Amino acid sequence: xxxxxxxxxxxxxxxxxxxxxxxxxxxxxxxxxxxxxxxxxxxxxxxxxxxxxxxxxxxxxxxxxxxxxxxxxxxxxxxxxxxxxxxxxxxxxxxxxxxxxxxxxxxxxxxxxxxxxxxxxxxxxxxxxxxxxxxxxxxxxxxxxxxxxxxxxxxxxxxxxxxxxxxxxxxxxxxxxxxxxxxxxxxxxxxxxxxxxxxxxxxxxxxxxxxxxxxxxxxxxxxxxxxxxxxxxxxxxxxxxxxxxxxxxxxxxxxxxxxxxxxxxxxxxxxxxxxxxxxxxxxxxxxxxxxxxxxxxxxxxxxxxxxxxxxxxxxxxxxxxxxxxxxxxxxxxxxxxxxxxxxxxxxxxxxxxxxxxxxxxxxxxxxxxxxxxxxxxxxxxxxxxxxxxxxxxxxxxxxxxxxxxxxxxxxxxxxxxxxxxxxxxxxxxxxxxxxxxxxxxxxxxxxxxxxxxxxxxxxxxxxxxxxxxxxxxxxxxxxxxxxxxxxxxxxxxxxxxxxxxxxxx
Numbered sequence: 001x002x003x004x005x006x007x008x009x010x011x012x013x014x015x016x017x018x019x020x021x022x023x024x025x026x027x028x029x030x031x032x033x034x035x036x037x038x039x040x041x042x043x044x045x046x047x048x049x050x051x052x053x054x055x056x057x058x059x060x061x062x063x064x065x066x067x068x069x070x071x072x073x074x075x076x077x078x079x080x081x082x083x084x085x086x087x088x089x090x091x092x093x094x095x096x097x098x099x100x101x102x103x104x105x106x107x108x109x110x111x112x113x114x115x116x117x118x119x120x121x122x123x124x125x126x127x128x129x130x131x132x133x134x135x136x137x138x139x140x141x142x143x144x145x146x147x148x149x150x151x152x153x154x155x156x157x158x159x160x161x162x163x164x165x166x167x168x169x170x171x172x173x174x175x176x177x178x179x180x181x182x183x184x185x186x187x188x189x190x191x192x193x194x195x196x197x198x199x200x201x202x203x204x205x206x207x208x209x210x211x212x213x214x215x216x217x218x219x220x221x222x223x224x225x226x227x228x229x230x231x232x233x234x235x236x237x238x239x240x241x242x243x244x245x246x247x248x249x250x251x252x253x254x255x256x257x258x259x260x261x262x263x264x265x266x267x268x269x270x271x272x273x274x275x276x277x278x279x280x281x282x283x284x285x286x287x288x289x290x291x292x293x294x295x296x297x298x299x300x301x302x303x304x305x306x307x308x309x310x311x312x313x314x315x316x317x318x319x320x321x322x323x324x325x326x327x328x329x330x331x332x333x334x335x336x337x338x339x340x341x342x343x344x345x346x347x348x349x350x351x352x353x354x355x356x357x358x359x360x361x362x363x364x365x366x367x368x369x370x371x372x373x374x375x376x377x378x379x380x381x382x383x384x385x386x387x388x389x390x391x392x393x394x395x396x397x398x399x400x401x402x403x404x405x406x407x408x409x410x411x412x413x414x415x416x417x418x419x420x421x422x423x424x425x426x427x428x429x430x431x432x433x434x435x436x437x438x439x440x441x442x443x444x445x446x447x448x449x450x451x452x453x454x455x456x457x458x459x460x461x462x463x464x465x466x467x468x469x470x471x472x473x474x475x476x477x478x479x480x481x482x483x484x485x486x487x488x489x490x491x492x493x494x495x496x497x498x499x500x501x502x503x504x505x
Contacts, residue, residue, distance in 0.1 A: 006249065007484070009064075011306065012346060012428065013427070014023070014027050014227060016302045023473050024404075025282045031114055031257075033185070033310065033443060036193060038333075038367075039181055040230075042421055053238065053266075053267050053268065054088065054090045054212075054309070054332075055084060055085070055087070055088040055091075055131075055133070055305070055309075056120065056267050056309055057084065057087075057132050057133050057134055057135055057157075057308045057311075057313075057363055058086070058133065058134040058135070058311070058312075058315075059080060059134075059135050059137060060135070060136045060137070060138070061076075061137050061138075061139075062132075062136070062139075063137045063165050063451050064076070064139055066139040066140060066141055066142050067141045067142075067253050068141050068142045068143055068144055069142045069143060069144050070142075071142055071144075074396065075146075076139075078189065079149060079189050080137070080184075081180070082188055082189035082190070083137075083151070083180070083191070084135075084492075085184065085187065086106065086190070086376040087132055088305075089101040089102060089104070089105050090102075090114065091130050091304075092113060092305070092363045093118055094117070094118070094121065094127065094128040095128060095129050095130070095244075095304075095305070097118050097121055097122040097125070097127055098118070099111075099115055099118055100112070102114055102115070102502065104188065104392050105190055105191060106186070106190055106192075107183055107185065107191065107192045109188045109191065109192060109341055110190075110191050110192050113365075114224070115277065117312075120127055121178060123165065125165050125166075125343070126162065126163065126164050127170040128161070128162050128163070129160070129161040129163065129304045129305050130158065130159055130161065130304060131158075131159055131307050131308060132155065132156055132157060132158050132159075132194055132270050132306060132308075133157040133158075133307060133311060133354075134155065135153050135155075135156055136153065136154045136155045136156075137151055137152070137153055138151065138152040138153075138154070139151060140152055143177070146184065147183060147184045148181070148182070148183055148184070148469065149181070149182045149184075149189065149502075150176035150181055150182075151178075151179075151180040151181075151182070152177070152179055152180075153177070153178040153180060154177045154178075155175055155176075155177070155181075156175065156176045156178060157173065157175060157179070157202065158173065158174045158175075158176055159173045159304065159307070159350075159354065160171075160172050160173075160174075161304065161346075161350065162345075165402065168346055170306070170326065170481055171346075171350065172201075173201075173202035173234065174199050174200065174201060175199070175200050175203075176196055176203070177196070177197045177198040177201040178194060178195065178196055178197075178199075179194075179195045179467070180194050181193040182193075185377050190500060196492070198496060203233060203389075204357055204360075205357060205360050205364075206364075207360035207364055207368075207386075208364070209363075209364075209365065209386050210289070211367050211386050211387050211414050212414075214367070214387055214414045214416070214456060215253060215456070216252030216253070216254050216290075216328070216416050216418075216458060217251070217252050217253045217254065217456070217457065218252050218253060218255055218256060218289075218290075218454035218458040218459075219247060219252055219254075219255055219256070219312035219459045219460075219461065219462055219502070220255070220256045220418075220419060220458055220459065220460045220461045220462075221243070221255045221256065221257055221413075221462055222258075222461065222462075222464065222465075223236065223239050223463075224300065224462075224463035224464075224487075224489075224491075225239070225410065226435075227465045227467075227468070227469075228258075228260075228293075228467045228468075228469050228471070228472055229263075229469075230257065230258070230280075231259070231260070231263060231264070231273055231276045231402055232263065235276050235466065236284075237276075237280075237283060240279075240280060240283055241283050241286075241287075243462065244284060244286075244287040244289055245317065246388055247287070247360075247462065248287040248288060248289055248393055250502050250503050251410055251503045251505055252289075252502065253288070253289065253290060254289060254290040254292065254328055254458065254460050255284060255289055255290075255291055255292070255442055256293075256331065256333065256418060257290040257291060257292075257293060257301040258294045258297040258318065258490065259277065259293060259294060259295055259296075259297055260297045260298045260389050261295075261296050261297065261299035261310075261313060262298060262361065262492075263298070264313070264317070265313075265439070266309055266313055267308075267309040267312040267313050268312075268447075269312075269313055269316040269317060270455070271318070274316075274317070274320055277293075277317075277321070280322070280326075280453075281321060281324050281326040281327070282326070284326040284369065285324070285325050285326040286357070289326065290326060290328035291318075291326045292328050292329045292330075292331050292369075292418070292458070293311075293321075293325055293327070293330055293331065294331040294332075294333070294334050294358075295311070295314055295316075295317065295318075295330060295332055295333070295355075295370060296332060296333045296334075296355070297333075297334055298459075298471065300342075301335070301338050301343075302347045302348050304347075304349040304350075305348075307351070307354060308357065308477040310351070311354075311355075311358050311371070314355060314358055314359060314362075315358065315362055316481060317358050318330060318363050319362050319363075321360060322363035322365065322366065325498055328365055328366070329358050329367040329369055329372065329386070329387070329411070330363070330366060330368050331368075331369050331371050331389070331418070332352055332355050332356060332359065332368065332369070332370050332371070333352065333355075333370060333371070334371045335371060335373035335391065336352060336370065336372075337372055337377040337380070338373055338376070339374055349380065349381060352381060352384075353381060353384055356368050356370075356381070356384045356385065357384075367385075367387055368385055368401040369385045369386060369388065369389045369416070369418075370385055370388050370389065371389050371390070371418050372389065372390040372391065372421070373391050373469045374390060374391065374392075374394075375390050375392060375402045375403075375406060377390065378390040378406050378410075378415065378502060379406070379409055379410060382409075382410050382413065385413070386413070387414040387415070387416055388406070388407075388411050388414070388415045388416070388462065389415070389416040389417070390412055390418070391417070391418060391419035391420065391460075392417050393419075393420065393421070394421045396445055396446055396449070399448055399487060400447070400453060401450055401451075401465060403417075403453060403455060404453070413503065414451070414456060415455075415456075415457070415458040415460070416457070417455060417456070417457045418449075418457075418458045419458065419459075419460045419488045420446060420459060420460060420462075421442075421443075421459055421460040421461065422434075422438070422439045422442040422443070422483075422486070423439070423482045423483070423485045423486050424439040424464075424479055424485045424486075424496060424500040425482045425484065425485035426437040426499070428480065429477055429478035429481045430478065430481075430482060436496045436497050438496065439476060439496065439497070439498045439499055440496070440497035440498040440500065440501060442498070443459075443491060443498045443501035443502070444489075445498075447501050447503070448504070450459075450477065451504050451505070459488075459502065460486050461487055461488075462488055462489060463488075463489050463491075463493075464484055464485050464486070464487035464489065464490050464491050464496075465483075465484050465487070465491075466484065466491055467484075468480045468483045468484055486500050
């Protein structure tokens with residue numbers, strides 16, 4: 001009997017050990033997969049590059065009035081695609097210090113200069129992470145035999161980050177003019193000459209928005225049945241309408257909603273998603289609610305080679321809704337500072353700065369901000385945003401001093417707390433600490449602080465949720481369970497004690 005018990009115990013221990021090893025392997029592989037998302041672009045061939053949307057800078061053609069042979073649309077489209085792909089493979093070359101693919105887009109004489117630059121950079125351990133964001137093309141000449149084209153490319157917006165020994169030594173954005181000669185070889189337009197004629201420093205777009213009287217008394221919103229999937233297959237505008245009416249009845253004036261980058265189609269934004277967002281904005285307007293739209297939810301790459309895709313996505317959404325009466329502001333990204341360690345702080349902040357400039361260039365009438373995850377990050381890019389916003393989930397007793405210190409550091413811009421809250425969860429995973437009454441006391445106290453200091457706010461969140469996606473807080477049950485109970489309304493839609501303090505009139 002003793003021997004059997006020992007065997008059982010030994011078996012349990014071995015099974016537990018195997019289980020732990022499997023979990024570790026699964027975790028490491030998941031992290032590795034996350035950190036290595038995307039194709040290795042340095043290995044793409046000509047045909048592979050053409051199969052995917054990997055580089056979509058804004059292109060504006062002047063009216064076609066060239067010398068020589070008339071230009072048909074099919075040839076013009078082929079020319080544009082090959083010309084942009086040539087820029088793309090050049091960016092990859094300078095980033096990876098490889099020359100694969102260059103022969104597909106540059107003639108033999110043009111390759112020599114590129115090869116020399118790559119070889120020199122490789123010897124000096126330099127690489128350049130760059131892209132172009134906008135091209136203004138003029139067709140100057142098309143030969144009668146259809147084999148040669150001359151272009152002028154003006155006001156090319158170029159971003160470059162130069163690294164030596166993997167350390168950033170230079171970051172610049174320039175506006176340049178180019179003269180280009182292309183030859184038709186093997187059915188592809190290849191660059192024979194690419195000559196920079198002029199270059200000057202990029203100037204940020206003029207953007208003047210009055211935020212002196214910014215009145216934000218609001219809440220972050222997801223429907224209870226579809227958290228983090230508001231615009232998915234189970235989108236229900238009737239439920240959203242009911243919720244917006246309830247929010248308006250509490251006296252709150254604004255909501256914050258989240259637009260998922262991949263869910264909306266990335267660079268090729270899906271029309272049906274835009275229609276759902278329009279319904280949400282129309283419903284908000286009907287209930288006198290203003291909306292802050294967070295644009296890049298569930299995005300975390302920041303690769304310079306993706307900037308043109310990100311730009312196309314943001315430009316589509318912002319241009320579509322910039323004149324909608326419900327729009328209050330654009331929030332570029334939710335809690336991007338959480339990606340500093342995995343994606344490098346300089347890359348994240350460079351991406352944010354560019355996206356701010358892009359949104360401001362499209363919409364001159366609405367404010368732009370960034371929803372930092374904590375007060376410590378609030379001052380990052382403070383000169384670029386129209387108002388500063390951060391989230392606060394730390395000790396409520398420290399909030400007043402923290403807020404006042406930020407206001408001293410940033411005296412000329414509004415500072416908004418766009419997330420705060422307390423979970424009412426009480427169970428195994430927090431040792432039965434916490435309660436609905438504790439949550440109510442928290443909201444009562446924090447509303448007094450907001451009223452006393454005239455702090456604009458947006459709470460988290462209207463509902464308790466029955467399920468939290470692993471992409472939000474991970475797989476750990478103690479994190480998911482606590483996150484499920486931040487709402488003012490419970491799983492049955494009934495008001496918790498905290499609902500009384502959702503807003504202090």
